[in-house]
Structure formats: C-alpha cells, structure tokens
Amino acid sequence: DKAVVREQGILHITNMGAILFARDLKQFTRLEHKGLRIIIYNGTGRTNGGREQTGRLGYAIGFTKALTWLNERLPSREEITATRREEIPTYPVKAIRELVANALIHQDFTTSGSSPMVEVFDNRIEVTNPGAPLINVLQFLNHTPISRNEDIADVMKALDFCERRGSGVDRIVEECEKHFLPAPDFIRGDNSTQAILYAPRLLRDMSSRDKVRA
Template identity: 40%
Template sequence: MLLAKSLSRFDALARKVVRVVVYRNDGRSEIVKQQAGDKGCAARITGLIRWINDQVPQNVHIGEALRTEIKMYPEVAVRELVASALIHRDIAITGTGPLVEIFPHRIEITNPGGPLIEPRRFLDMPPISRNEKLASLMRRMGMREELGSGIDRVLTAIEIFQLPAPDFAVTDGNTRATLFAHRSFAEMDKDKRVRTAYQHAGLMHITQKRMTNATLRARFGLPDHEYTKASAVIRDAQDAGVIVPDDPENKAKRHAKHVPFWAARLPSGAVATGGPT
C-alpha cells in the first residue's frame, strides 16, 4: 500500500486508493473532475497534495503594486489530514478507500472506519493508529509529523489563516474532517462559533496559555470594542459544555480565563469524565 507502483494489480487493494473529486457547486450534483491514484502512498502523496492544492480556489490580494494569489487553505493542514486519513483508515473495510472532496467553500476528507478516539479529544489524547507500522514508516519517510503534533499543526495553521474551526465527525461509520473557507464572524452560525472557541481554548491550553475574551476576539478578527460578541460566544460554549472557567471563583467575566472541558480543575478525589454528550 505504501510503495506499490500499481495498486490495481492487487485485487484486495484496487478499491483502497485515494480518490479526489472536485465539484462545481457546494452540492454533489455536478463533478468537474476526479482523480484516483494507482500508486502506493509513498509513491504519490507529494504529487497528490500538490494536485489537491492546485484544485483549491485561491484568494486574490491586490496590493499597491502586486497582485498575489493566496491558497484558501494552509497546505500543512491539507497534507496532515490526508496523511491521517491514510494512516487511520480501517483497511478491513472492503470496496472503499480515503476520499477527498473539494467544494467551492469547503474540503471534506473521509476515511473508512470510525476513529479510535472521540473526535473532540483529537487535540489532547495520544493518537491511536490502526496501522502503526504504516504510520511509523510514513513518519520516517517524512510524510507525516511525529505522534501528537498533527492536529496541533492543523489547528495552528487554521488559526493563522483565520478560518472557521475544522469539523471532525463520524458519519455512517466513516471519519470525516471538514475544512471551511474563510467566513467573517457575521457569516458563521452558532455551531461554527462555538466549535472555533472550543478548539481555540484547547490549542491555548496545550501551549500553556489560556483563552480569554481578548484572545478569542483576535481569533475571530473582532475589534476590541466588540468584546460583547466574544462574551456571547464564550457563554454559548459554556452552555454547550465544551469549555469551563479556568478559575470558577473569578467573577470578572471580561478578563476571565477559560479551558476546554477536559482540562477542568477537579475537586480532590474527583475523576474526569468524557465531557458533554
């Protein structure tokens, strides 16, 4: 699966290749182009990522003298999520392989099989791979980051691009990661705002920092005088059970610090749970 020049020569592997489909609209009714690789992962992943990035819409920035085109999504995020789909797929499932779908305003990366870790814990839990030998070889070949750093890098890159938080979900027994194109705060719905706040709090926590109203405003690109909008998102995220106050005794809401639910301070003798359902 990693080094083969032609997977189609192996009956058991022919349907496990990575497929990339590009759609004209945000639905699946009209396919513009598609590609199904025949080579093993190592033989084609660099070319695959390059081809995917070439299909992704670009943002055009016109400066004082130069016209520059900027990729809509950070390449490191696309590369890491595609590599993760290859590593974490359930190869026991026959007749299907990883699927990358490119829409005008999102990318969906789907791999066969449900995750071994609850999706909301991808950031903080040590990764578990169904195919550890494959994962180890891909890391040694420089095709994937070391254990534990992949999702960190994805979320960091997404924050730098100020994109909505990616969605990690389980659908029909498959694991799906969705990257969204840029949307202003006003264009995001409540779920996207809450998910962005949760992932921001998690990323801050694992870097020994804390989410505040100010850091969340910066994450959303909100000016300082719109702190009430950030406060509303924090309140919604608390109501959803995905973040909690770092110091419950602090009543100064505007300067309060928050952490993801899995980093909550526990009373003596208490045991952490899996979080909200």
C-alpha cells in the same frame, strides 16, 4: 523489512509493502479500491461533479503527486505588494497535507469497497477515510493518537509526510487560525471518519455550532 517476505527463496511483496510502494494498486486484489480519490465539485453539493482523480500509486510514492494535483485546483486569492504579485491559497497547505496523510494512515483496511477520499466544494473541503475513529472526536486535540496501522504511520512520518505523533490535529487547528478560517470539524460516522475545512466566512455568517468549535 515488513514490505517483503521471503518464501522458498522468492521475495513476495506484502500488503503493507504494496500499499506504500506499489506502482499500480489495481494489481493487488485487496488494495485495488484503496487509492486516494479526489473529487472537485462545482458548487456546494454533490450533484454537479467536475474533475476527479483516483490514485493508483502506493502512498509513499504517490502522496506528493496527489497533493500537488489537489493544491493546483484549490482556490486562491491574489495579493499585490510594492514589489510582487503573490497567489495565497484559500486553505492552508500544511493542514491539507496533514489531513490527507491522516486519512491514509488511520483508515480501516478491513472495510472493503471504500477508499480515502478528498471532496472539494465551493465552501469547504471534506476528507474522509474508512473506519470510525478509535477515540472520541472531541478528544482529538488532547488525546494521544491511536492508529490501526502503526507500521504505515511510521513510514509516512519517516518520509516527513505528516507531523510527529500527537501534534497533527494541533497543527491543523493552528494553520486554520493563521489563515483566519473557521475551526475545522471532525465527524464520526458509522464506519468512517471525516474532517472538514471551511472556507473563510464572516462572523455573522457562522452558525452557533461553528462558534462553539472556534
């Protein structure tokens, strides 16, 4: 009921309705830069960009499609058993799903000119959204989450695109442990929130900061 409003007998889509269900976000001035941007880099820096995609669909109808495009381009390893050959993703699919959903849900829509973004490097994945976190990043694991966009969060949860309230970061950490990955990192920027998933690395190659997070 918050996706549309009726004025003088005419139905108008709201910004919330558009960000969730629009067929083309470019048709909405305030939302044209809010599509999910995914960049696949070659190497560990940003100087050598590869493939890129910017979503134009509303989040509710474009989320699964965007994740499919992303996951198809992430690294994997091959495991061969006695009966079959299987491709095992380097990064946990459930953790990526949760991080991307969180970036969409918790972004600050008042920040103009920036969009939620996923950047894939050879050694990590960075997921960034506009808007500094509302709580200390060190409390993400044990603090009840606070969202700027409760109605959007409710719809995304109802569609089963993310975990129930309060369990998302726990699931991300748990999935990284199951895949023997370093602990994820959460970083507060001046006007952004960033989460980083790291590719597998040996203990001797981990920094002291990595070991503290673990």
